[in-house]
Amino acid sequence: MAEPGTGEAGMDFKTLKALKPSEFENAADGYRAMGNMASAAKEHIDNQIAVGMRNSLKGEALEAAQRQLRQLSQNFHYTQVECGLISTALNGFAFDVDAAKKKLDAALEDAGSHKFTVNSDGSVSYPAAGKESDGKKPEGGKADGVTDPTASAVDRQAANFDPNPNFKIAQGIANRIAHALEEATEADEKWAPKLRALKADDDLIVSGRDWVDVKSDTGGVNKAAKDYLDLIKDPPKHGTPKENASWWKGLSEEQRAEYITLHPDSVGRMDGLPAAVRSEANQLVLAETRGAAQGQLNDWLKKEPKHYEPYLNPMTGTTMENVQVPTEEWKRWDAKRKEIQGRIDGMDAIxxxxxxxxxxxxxxxxxxxxxxxxxxxxxxxxxxxxxxxxxxxxxxxxxxxxxxxxxxxxxxxxxxxxxxxxxxxxxxxxxxxxxxxxxxxxxxxxxxxxxxxxxxxxxxxxxxxxxxxxxxxxxxxxxxxxxxxxxxxxxxxxxxxxxxxxxxxxxxxxxxxxxxxxxxxxxxxxxxxxxxxxxxxxxxxxxxxxxxxxxxxxxxxxxxxxxxxxxxxxxxxxxxxxxxxxxxxxxxxxxxxxxxxxxxxxxxxxxxxxxxxxxx
The missing domain is CATH 3.40.50.1820 (Alpha/Beta hydrolase fold, catalytic domain)
Structure with missing residues (x-):
């Protein structure tokens, strides 16, 4: 694998040895800081610049400026959320790969204490040792690490019969290195597609589809980061408002930000939390929900059935020339269209x-x-x-x-x-x-x-x-x-x-x-x-x-x-x-x-x- 997080071919020994999980944590902090700056910019636009304009300007110029400010605010909101997801993903990757890194470091330390050499492919070379035969100690050699349980069992049996006691020790260390590389590869393969998915369209318009993608991204990161997020204390199940408030106060600022990013619907409906916190979470839910509704409407519009059919006179049983009436199928379709559009209109009103x-x-x-x-x-x-x-x-x-x-x-x-x-x-x-x-x-x-x-x-x-x-x-x-x-x-x-x-x-x-x-x-x-x-x-x-x-x-x-x-x-x-x-x-x-x-x-x-x- 060329670089951590690419998901290419697996994590090799050289890469894992040089890898520093703290660098990913620092990158996560950087993205979190960028997200906070985007949030502050959105807040400034919405609550100072736009409000000030509405209080001092009128007419078409105001409307044009307000449209541009709303779009800019949306861009900052989108940036805030995506940076939050990237930050969590990087922290999740660092958390997962850190366990593998610690296993590798411990194995390398053991190899050094025995004066073994760990090769560039992760194999372990060991020196001659054991009882002499014909004036010579049993020769040294190289142990290749395995992770398959059956292969490990065979190697253990072979080590029991090998006259060089270093082989058994070296094989154990090599296996630990192999397991560390395997865990690191799993972490890399899990997180690489999640990070690649957190890529925005190359434009300046945040659309309903973008917000639907945000919801999908959130689900993906949330699922992948389960072990990392388990470090955050879960909110009380069916908690009272007082219990909810106590839980929230017990979180760090970073944990609060991550919870809002990954669980906006939960935070938004949690009674007892500050109104500003709930509103921030629910504005994300609103954007995602409206985007999903717009997608549903777009899909429904593509299914429009035949609109009109000839009118059948119930008295005569014959069709009336040049008289058309809506089909029953179209009426049902239109009722559904109006229902979806009505919900979108309601969200727009909010x-x-x-x-x-x-x-x-x-x-x-x-x-x-x-x-x-x-x-x-x-x-x-x-x-x-x-x-x-x-x-x-x-x-x-x-x-x-x-x-x-x-x-x-x-x-x-x-x-x-x-x-x-x-x-x-x-x-x-x-x-x-x-x-x-x-x-x-x-x-x-x-x-x-x-x-x-x-x-x-x-x-x-x-x-x-x-x-x-x-x-x-x-x-x-x-x-x-x-x-x-x-x-x-x-x-x-x-x-x-x-x-x-x-x-x-x-x-x-x-x-x-x-x-x-x-x-x-x-x-x-x-x-x-x-x-x-x-x-x-x-x-x-x-x-x-x-x-x-x-x-x-x-x-x-x-x-x-x-x-x-x-x-x-x-x-x-x-x-x-x-x-x-x-x-x-x-x-x-x-x-x-x-x-x-x-x-x-x-x-x-x-x-x-x-x-x-x-x-x-």
């Missing part, structure tokens, strides 16, 4: 927050992202680790990754209004779409299973925010529609969840009969439902789908129960209420326009007052 924010108080933090099931995203406007107030908004029915733009906008509106309500204190506003929300009103929204699956993750998230925060944070949990059931169940079943205030708007019930069941003071539980919100017509669960006559509706509503418990806006519930506008009439702008109008006007103002510790 990225836009990073590309357009104008100040540290509105800086976005990506605390969760994946494209599984209906897609999930957790986005904070403002840093929840340092804010005085944190509002966590849980959306309801129809929420999913493809429609996340509107839900992030609600979080932004609340954060902006909270800063107006209390400019002396900072507020972070979080969209928590960390669950699969129901996607139909009459069917899925009447089932508690979606909330049942969400209450533990929401509890862990809220506890994680409290754990990562430097001191006490005034925490408000905001549930809209079905999201209020998620909030209610979480507070009901986790008495220690760190929530100071709760808000339910457009609620079908919070899974409890009384505000006292939510484990916070009843005067910190607030609810409102607009007059024109059709959620007011929701019957108790027992009659949710049953046809009822007017008198039955009166009987069912007499105890103020609705789909998921007592209506939180009623006196029977025992909490507080605040005034909201009537909202648009049903059908004036969609079926239920008033159900989506809580983030405007006096409703938004009152929610901001609650979030900042006041009373509406």
């Amino acid at each position: 990225q836009r927050r990073f590309d357009t924010y104008t100040g540290e108080d509105t800086r976005p933090y990506l605390l969760g992202i994946d494209n599984k099931n209906r897609g999930h995203a957790i986005v904070s406007i403002g840093n929840p680790d340092t804010a005085d107030n944190v509002a966590t908004y849980v959306p309801g029915t129809f929420a999913k990754l493809s429609s996340v733009d509107g839900d992030i906008r609600r979080a932004q509106l609340l954060q902006t209004q909270a800063q107006i309500a209390d400019p002396a204190h900072s507020t972070a506003s979080v969209l928590w779409l960390g669950y699969d929300a129901p996607q139909s009103i009459m069917g899925e929204a009447s089932d508690t299973k979606y909330a049942d699956h969400a209450r533990q993750p929401l509890n862990d998230f809220l506890t994680g925010i409290d754990t990562a925060h430097g001191g006490h944070v005034n925490s408000t949990l905001v549930g809209h529609s079905y999201g209020s059931l998620v909030a209610g169940e979480t507070m009901r079943d986790h008495p220690d969840v760190p929530v100071d205030n709760a808000i339910a708007v457009g609620s079908p019930g919070m899974g409890v009969k009384h505000a006292d069941d939510l484990n916070i003071p009843r005067d910190h539980m607030w609810a409102a439902t607009a007059k024109n919100d059709l959620i007011n017509l929701a019957p108790p669960k027992a009659g949710f789908l049953a046809p009822l006559n007017p008198m039955e509706y009166v009987r069912l509503f007499d105890d103020h129960t609705i789909v998921h418990g007592t209506d939180p806006t009623t006196d029977d519930f025992g909490g507080q209420t605040f005034k909201v506008a009537d909202g648009k009439a049903p059908g004036s702008d969609g079926l239920m326009p008033a159900h989506s109008q809580y983030w405007e006007g006096k409703s938004l103002k009152h929610m901001a007052e609650i979030v900042t510790g006041g009373r509406p």
Whole structure:
């Protein structure tokens, strides 16, 4: 082999003897430093240069400059990640080959102590020794190392009969040298293709395909570096936020960087870790996930079936001339296309927050992202680790990754209004779409299973925010529609969840009969439902789908129960209420326009007052 890491023909004796694992570790440090510089450059571009331009410039020149800065930021981000992978790969190779190098050095030391000569091919020459015969000692010779177990056994038998005792010793040393060379060759052959794979395209554009390659590279390095990475203490299995935070604090800076590089998805969803750390990891996950989705869409577009077919008149059974309709196969294909595109649009909406924010108080933090099931995203406007107030908004029915733009906008509106309500204190506003929300009103929204699956993750998230925060944070949990059931169940079943205030708007019930069941003071539980919100017509669960006559509706509503418990806006519930506008009439702008109008006007103002510790 010409050079370490080429994977050519195997590691020879001369190369391994001269090899210094520390040189690869030093190279790894160099790449890590380069990655850190790229990270710092990205941070400077995103949080100072781009923000400064957005605050001082307008028009086409600004848009052109911003596009170039976004691309440059992507380049630095890609450089940061790839340098991290190269650093880990070099450290992994140094770790693997160091064991072989130590075995070789020990064998050479033993050979020297016996005054044997180790030849350039790794064989061991030994001098004459043993009982004299005819005035001569048994001649010296050369032992060639073997690693095959059968050959080793034959050599041991031969050594037992050889009159020169040096042969047995030399053979053992030669075998140790052969084993060291074999281990070094295995390390070289394992790492050479991994390092060769960490080669970027020769262009200045970081594409979706590049990010998909990053994910593939990460998997390859992660698998190959298992022994080296085992030196890093694994995070606690199903750890609490406090346990996660303790584990993270126990890692060195280098170990943290390597863990983010190789396990961004794990770090990104680990409650209890600093928001900046999770966001850094999740921005990598976002880039990789979006790249994979774009690749999926590109592949799907190539499968477009026949679009139109002649229209068959169902009355006559004949085709109508010059009338074409979409084929059923094309409709199914197009539905899938729209679904994939919708998820990409949702991820782009998240990225836009990073590309357009104008100040540290509105800086976005990506605390969760994946494209599984209906897609999930957790986005904070403002840093929840340092804010005085944190509002966590849980959306309801129809929420999913493809429609996340509107839900992030609600979080932004609340954060902006909270800063107006209390400019002396900072507020972070979080969209928590960390669950699969129901996607139909009459069917899925009447089932508690979606909330049942969400209450533990929401509890862990809220506890994680409290754990990562430097001191006490005034925490408000905001549930809209079905999201209020998620909030209610979480507070009901986790008495220690760190929530100071709760808000339910457009609620079908919070899974409890009384505000006292939510484990916070009843005067910190607030609810409102607009007059024109059709959620007011929701019957108790027992009659949710049953046809009822007017008198039955009166009987069912007499105890103020609705789909998921007592209506939180009623006196029977025992909490507080605040005034909201009537909202648009049903059908004036969609079926239920008033159900989506809580983030405007006096409703938004009152929610901001609650979030900042006041009373509406």
